[in-house]
Amino acid sequence: MNIVMLGSGNVATHLSQALKQAGNTLVQVWSRKQAHAEELASALNASAVSSVNEISPDADLYIISVVDDAIADTASKLRIRRGIVVHTSGTTGIDALKGSSVKTGVFYPLQTFSKHKAVDFIKIPLAVQGSDKDTIEILLKLASQISRNVFHADDNQRRAMHIAAVFACNFTNHFYTIAKDILEQHQLNFDLVRPLIVETAAKVQGFSPDTVQTGPASRGDEETMRLHREFLKENPELLELYNRISRRILEKSK
């Protein structure tokens, strides 16, 4: 397929590279930031455009991978003859693309991407949605070129996936940061919990997380929790978080 990528962030970068490797042609990269468009375009052997007017009207697929707030606006500016317009957002509905093309869809990879860390796309779940049966099939086929785990999901299911990901990824990463802060306040290095973090994630690959919950709250170990509260009392916000989550674990473990 001939593909135009609109966006140059982490999802845009990793997705367009995977699609190119699978044999598709990345025709153009558009970004509000010319320098970003050029950087990604050069990696893809595509041409960089910084004005929406320069976007080719003849591509097969237009992938809008910009911040959610800008999706509808970007889509509305497209002047294309044919081709499918998709976005890559977990939360934005397919309706945001209305009017941009007859055929619209969503192409949502459920993974966290960093600019400088390669990811193996083949294992990444790819949720696809389309305005009609044909579009869904075309997008599922394309998705299958880069991932072993492709499926159809509607707006509501995709939103559930995104919120699940916020808890399982964004919020857990913030808790890693909390752990780092606590350790460093006591002249200890974040290295200390790195093996623990890997093991915690590894454990739920083969087990369900509710069956492998450990820690003082899951044991109902009140004395340990009392000492932890004592320790956290200088930081009321952390203490409040500690109490809330411990209470949830305690109730779940009953």
Next chain:
Amino acid sequence: MNIVMLGSGNVATHLSQALKQAGNTLVQVWSRKQAHAEELASALNASAVSSVNEISPDADLYIISVVDDAIADTASKLRIRRGIVVHTSGTTGIDALKGSSVKTGVFYPLQTFSKHKAVDFIKIPLAVQGSDKDTIEILLKLASQISRNVFHADDNQRRAMHIAAVFACNFTNHFYTIAKDILEQHQLNFDLVRPLIVETAAKVQGFSPDTVQTGPASRGDEETMRLHREFLKENPELLELYNRISRRILEKSK
């Protein structure tokens, strides 16, 4: 060393197996639950005892690996001639062992253990504390037999490690459970976030978590957060957690 293990839980099991493999002799296993003591003892070629009175007075090391509330009580019942008495708790102070022996200490492995999942002890940070210089040195030497990462930590540092571990492990595992619940409420499988969980943990092995934070809160993406709040409104407790943690991430990202 000749070692008596008091306790038969996850830490007791994995630690005594690692110590045995390193060439030490596990003499006895004591547990309030006779069946548990017997199960672990038979795996270690040790004898099982269910009464504290039967514990040998002549071992080199007594490891108390029971729930925190029971450490002081268990220690006080020991009648031993010589040998070091240690516990394996992150939160309990070394003072809980006072009076049980002239030489006391702490032997704290910072990892999450499950009964049926093997762990590679060599990478596990082992924090050691002792009542005197000699004891600290003996315990550091023993710890070095099973781990590459051994160091001295006082009560307060060990408590900091434990609380850091609660956030980085116990609480993140609870968030995996929340993700599972949200997915299943929408006929989606927990499998969908398993690769994401592994990647999130892998990412902070080489980077600091505050530098790789992703998600709507870190981008200040208000529209996405609005839609997430809308989605979570039937579950006020989750909504409250969502708002609290998002606010923290937002502030950190500024």
